[in-house]
Amino acid sequence: MKINKNYYNLAESYLFSTIAKKVKAYSEANPDVNITKLGIGDVTLPLAPSVIDALHKAVEDQASASTFYGYGPEQGYDFLRQPIQEYYKKRGVDLDINEIFISDGAKSDIANIMDIMDNDNVVIMPDPVYPAYLDVNVMLGRKVLFTIGNKENGFKPLPDKSVKADIIYICSPNNPTGAVYNKEELKAWVDYALENKAIILFDAAYEKYISSDDLPRTIYEVEGARDCAIEICSLSKTAGFTGTRCGYTIVPKNLYGGDMNKMWVRRQTTKFNGTSYIVQRGAAAVFTEQGQKEIKEQVAYYMNNAHTIHDELTKAGIWHVGGVNSPYIWLEVPAGMTSWEYFDALLNEGHVVGTPGVGFGAHGEGFFRLTGFGNKEKTEEAIKRLVKVRR
């Protein structure tokens, strides 16, 4: 037996455990101080009423032999795939139902999709980056290149034609930076992919947070994307499914001769027995008129927090991106400080917790991530304290 030695090449991830340790130590030493967490990456509102209703009904279905559901189709039930198809149609994107695959969340498919791509492929992703993209590829022993996000490009790196890559990761709206690509910028990546016969893995987990109508919420709004892009999406952040688990992945039929769609069907039917019937019923409720109304209110709640953070930072003249069409805000730490030094200062003096940018890659150093996923009143209070610490 030979173990997968690539695992030894993974960087140890101390980011969230170090944050938790520091917060715990501070709380124990200062029990009277109320700390506000603006670094939270999980949703905090409960599932929408229509989702809860549908989940309850689905549980009842399982209680009686006449309505019981056993193994379902690995690709997902049509009662969920059809509303997703309709959802895309509203953005002017026509998908065949067999291009839509229901999953138990985006993270699984970010890794699983690699089954249909050779390990010899060269991968390119941004730095800073959502850590799973990198770790999945390190586990496979792949060569990984980075496109650098920085202040100059607004953390929206564009392709460098002199660099050759086969698999391209794009997340827009971005976690951790909150940056959102416009159509022209995404077109540059699509053109690059088509030229290099590369594939784009487009992570649309935060698409619902885009309120500007001119920004693309799916890569398929960009001409040519159907020929070079797989889109991975999730209900985690759009409908509060982080603990309930449901997402979907779009693998176009015409992608590279049609083989990838067929291979993905083969992969899923072999290795996946489908997302739970109950969860898919809950997910289908998200796409009803009432469900959409309810989750819109939830997203608006988080975005109200993000706008508050964005407005206060703007007033204080603190450089940042995000917070307008994204729940994430990525701010520059004060000159001469590392992102961990800023974390400590903010915790000790402002009693606010965020996420040091360096935890998302070397080029995240000097930056800091805040999110709108917290409580409204606490966010309003905490951002004022954060601004004061800067002075």
Ligand code: PLP
């Ligand atoms: N992709 C991005 C960019 C994320 O930020 C997250 C979660 O934070 C995920 C994927 C994971 O989503 P899921 O809960 O559907 O696995």
